[in-house]
Amino acid sequence: xxxxxxxxxxxxxxxxxxxxxxxxxxxxxxxxxxxxxxxxxxxxxxxxxxxxxxxxxxxxxxxxxxxxxxxxxxxxxxxxxxxxxxxxxxxxxxxxxxxxxxxxxxxxxxxxxxxxxxxxxxxxxxxxxxxxxxxxxxxxxxxxxxxxxxxxxxxxxxxxxxxxxxxxxxxxxxxxxxxxxxxxxxxxxxxxxxxxxxxxxxxxxxxxxxxxxxxxxxxxxxxxxxxxxxxxxxxxxxxxxxxxxxxxxxxxxxxxxxxxxxxxxxxxxxxxxxxxxxxxxxxxxxxxxxxxxxxxxxxxxxxxxxxxxxxxxxxxxxxxxxxxxxxxxxxxxxxxxxxxxxxxxxxxxxxxxxxxxxxxxxxxxxxxxxxxxxxxxxxxxxxxxxxxxxxxxxxxxxxxxxxxxxxxxxxxxxxxxxxxxxxxxxxxxxxxxxxxxxxxxxxxxxxxxxxxxxxxxxxxxxxxxxxxxxxxxxxxxxxxxxxxxxxxxxxxxxxxxxxxxxxxxxxxxxxxxxxxxxxxxxxxxxxxxxxxxxxxxxxxxxxxxxxxxxxxxxxxxxxxxxxxxxxxxxxxxxxxxxxxxxxxxxxxxxxxxxxxxxxxxxxxxxxxxxxxxxxxxxxxxxxxxxxxxxxxxxxxxxxxxxxxxxxxxxxxxxxxxxxxxxxxxxxxxxxxxxxxxxxxxxxxxxxxxxxxxxxxxxxxxxxxxxxxxxxx
Amino acid sequence: xxxxxxxxxxxxxxxxxxxxxxxxxxxxxxxxxxxxxxxxxxxxxxxxxxxxxxxxxxxxxxxxxxxxxxxxxxxxxxxxxxxxxxxxxxxxxxxxxxxxxxxxxxxxxxxxxxxxxxxxxxxxxxxxxxxxxxxxxxxxxxxxxxxxxxxx
Numbered sequence: 001x002x003x004x005x006x007x008x009x010x011x012x013x014x015x016x017x018x019x020x021x022x023x024x025x026x027x028x029x030x031x032x033x034x035x036x037x038x039x040x041x042x043x044x045x046x047x048x049x050x051x052x053x054x055x056x057x058x059x060x061x062x063x064x065x066x067x068x069x070x071x072x073x074x075x076x077x078x079x080x081x082x083x084x085x086x087x088x089x090x091x092x093x094x095x096x097x098x099x100x101x102x103x104x105x106x107x108x109x110x111x112x113x114x115x116x117x118x119x120x121x122x123x124x125x126x127x128x129x130x131x132x133x134x135x136x137x138x139x140x141x142x143x144x145x146x147x148x149x150x151x152x153x154x155x156x157x158x159x160x161x162x163x164x165x166x167x168x169x170x171x172x173x174x175x176x177x178x179x180x181x182x183x184x185x186x187x188x189x190x191x192x193x194x195x196x197x198x199x200x201x202x203x204x205x206x207x208x209x210x211x212x213x214x215x216x217x218x219x220x221x222x223x224x225x226x227x228x229x230x231x232x233x234x235x236x237x238x239x240x241x242x243x244x245x246x247x248x249x250x251x252x253x254x255x256x257x258x259x260x261x262x263x264x265x266x267x268x269x270x271x272x273x274x275x276x277x278x279x280x281x282x283x284x285x286x287x288x289x290x291x292x293x294x295x296x297x298x299x300x301x302x303x304x305x306x307x308x309x310x311x312x313x314x315x316x317x318x319x320x321x322x323x324x325x326x327x328x329x330x331x332x333x334x335x336x337x338x339x340x341x342x343x344x345x346x347x348x349x350x351x352x353x354x355x356x357x358x359x360x361x362x363x364x365x366x367x368x369x370x371x372x373x374x375x376x377x378x379x380x381x382x383x384x385x386x387x388x389x390x391x392x393x394x395x396x397x398x399x400x401x402x403x404x405x406x407x408x409x410x411x412x413x414x415x416x417x418x419x420x421x422x423x424x425x426x427x428x429x430x431x432x433x434x435x436x437x438x439x440x441x442x443x444x445x446x447x448x449x450x451x452x453x454x455x456x457x458x459x460x461x462x463x464x465x466x467x468x469x470x471x472x473x474x475x476x477x478x479x480x481x482x483x484x485x486x487x488x489x490x491x492x493x494x495x496x497x498x499x500x501x502x503x504x505x506x507x508x509x510x511x512x513x514x515x516x517x518x519x520x521x522x523x524x525x526x527x528x529x530x531x532x533x534x535x536x537x538x539x540x541x542x543x544x545x546x547x548x549x550x551x552x553x554x555x556x557x558x559x560x561x562x563x564x565x566x567x568x569x570x571x572x573x574x575x576x577x578x579x580x581x582x583x584x585x586x587x588x589x590x591x592x593x594x595x596x597x598x599x600x601x602x603x604x605x606x607x608x609x610x611x612x613x614x615x616x617x618x619x620x621x622x623x624x625x626x627x628x629x630x631x632x633x634x635x636x637x638x639x640x641x642x643x644x645x646x647x648x649x650x651x652x653x654x655x656x657x658x659x660x661x662x663x664x665x666x667x668x669x670x671x672x673x674x675x676x677x678x679x680x681x682x683x684x685x686x687x688x689x690x691x692x693x694x695x696x697x698x699x700x701x702x703x704x705x706x707x708x709x710x711x712x
Numbered sequence: 713x714x715x716x717x718x719x720x721x722x723x724x725x726x727x728x729x730x731x732x733x734x735x736x737x738x739x740x741x742x743x744x745x746x747x748x749x750x751x752x753x754x755x756x757x758x759x760x761x762x763x764x765x766x767x768x769x770x771x772x773x774x775x776x777x778x779x780x781x782x783x784x785x786x787x788x789x790x791x792x793x794x795x796x797x798x799x800x801x802x803x804x805x806x807x808x809x810x811x812x813x814x815x816x817x818x819x820x821x822x823x824x825x826x827x828x829x830x831x832x833x834x835x836x837x838x839x840x841x842x843x844x845x846x847x848x849x850x851x852x853x854x855x856x857x858x859x860x861x862x863x864x
Binding site for chain 2: 071072073074199201202204205206208209210211212213214215217218220226251252269270271272274275341342343344345390391392393394395421423424613614617618620621622623624625628646647648652653654655656658660661
């Protein structure tokens, strides 16, 4: 329904879009929101809007709007590629612009859940195909022929006689033609794709490597001031009073004021604002409990031994399976909180005036943020506009627009355009952290088979800490999954591959140990279970075992699994998340008895690979991120206060620690699924299992570095 | 507040700033050269890497008052047309994901290659370990450095 609405109303929507975009077009080249291919020299005199997604110049250049926020997952390249494919133009003639929030034209303008390509696949193709049809109709009219006799080819409409009209020549007429409905176009057969499936450079590459303004932090607006905010140092504290005499004496400071339990400093430069904030003297009092990781640990462990009245999933009778088991394996796995640490600290621009609210910056959820800001300022949503910049990382942190709300509130009080800038310390201590969690796995083994499986999860503010319908659901006769939540005043939220970023490690480490205990090869053991789920599933089957089997076999083949090489130890892991299937093999060597991960072989089934160049980059990044945080990510709270506030003490993976990564994609023509998250969850398990293969102790807790010495 | 005459990317610039203002914020807020990024403010992430007299330094931790006659080069001044061998190699390998750290990575690598034309893997690691990439593009950064240095 929504899709039809988009295209049936494109004329009206289009005007709205072009209203927003006209500024972007003029400013684009200097401000950097717009990207121009290197080989295009002449810009068109006129752009003709075909539909809200694209416009064509009289010289045949095409501007395609990229609807979704760009956080490094490369959708600003891959989404326009999909539109260009169906439009049937040459990619070198395409200019990409970041679309603003526009719910009339675009659907789901969110960067989250690795869903941009999966959710956008059909609507993006349809946008290109309807535009193509409008160009064909315009040519048919000019030639006075039946449109069905015409075809398109690389930016031209071609007549049966071979006569051609370029899209540029047709753009004006097409823009005035009847809008084409989505049901009146036929999408290409994937075998005819010319742009999709080709290695395509990041459209912002030139601007990135030359340091052009692209990111939220780079925003400059007329009359703008910078804001720095002092927040309560501990979760559970509130502001009593403050003295701003020293802060106000810092040169460049314009204003200091309280809003809620926070203090804003407004200055004419970032440095003045940050310096003045440090000069503030504030008194805080405890409002609630000042929480400790130590107490969380005890509470979470207690929850793991508590029976849930409402299990998440129950197949068969686990109690009976455990009573009848020959052997039982039970293990507990523990994960700390984690900050996101986007390298670009949170920031946002807001300009609140009597009749409108302009927001601009790095945000994964522009629509949700518009709603929240409207509510906060008590304004109708129509008054609030949101433009998106490229983001210096997201990882889930920028799903939460708290910084945009702060910027809006500060601008409304200060009555001037404001660029709010977090310091790194603000970013790390006022986060929405990956919640701490613990899992207890228990397996019943009878006659060498897995007959019972019981998982209990417990997490801080986590809601359901499990993925109860994921593997090994449907593969085990007796199966029980329970979840508990520990409430906390520490803000938590989605962190790249929420829940599974740790659950997958725990599960895959447990399966490795289970395979060893049963005396089976870890790959064989998994394949047997997936075969069971495929041939005779227990209860509801919520994943495709065939695809799991496919990536497991591909990873085993590409890594030469089972072929012993002296001094190289392999660990296996496989996980399905965000609709994408992944299997990984980590190769570890010992240096002076200490393990070093040298490379990771990764097999992925994400359907059609839209841009193999970007896709491989996502795979490499996901694996490095998963391994980095499994090895080093150490974060905790004492009296409500974070134990790290900057990179001086908080260790993240660096070049010398990072393994090489090989990506192998299963080749098929299924609709694409996402890649921003799915390669992260299996990485920690592959690593820990390789350490175990190398004869090191099994690891049950992250970060690993607290338990063993790792060569980086 | 004092006035400093500094040399940035080959031009002489007059800047009014407090003596303790880091070069990072002078470039970004006073000179509109925003390619140099703020990441940590304590010289631990490398996003703010520039060259002072050709040598890589962390611009977040050097005050404007310490610059004197030293020549500042930021990413905007690394090459005239964005075609420094490292910039070309970065494009060839499609290195960035989010892109935020990359100017710092390139400036750090440019400094390395000035003094060490053919660095070993270990030397690249050592030179680049101060530059964080939260997206994990390290393998591509390393590959691009080798391409620029013509190391097979």
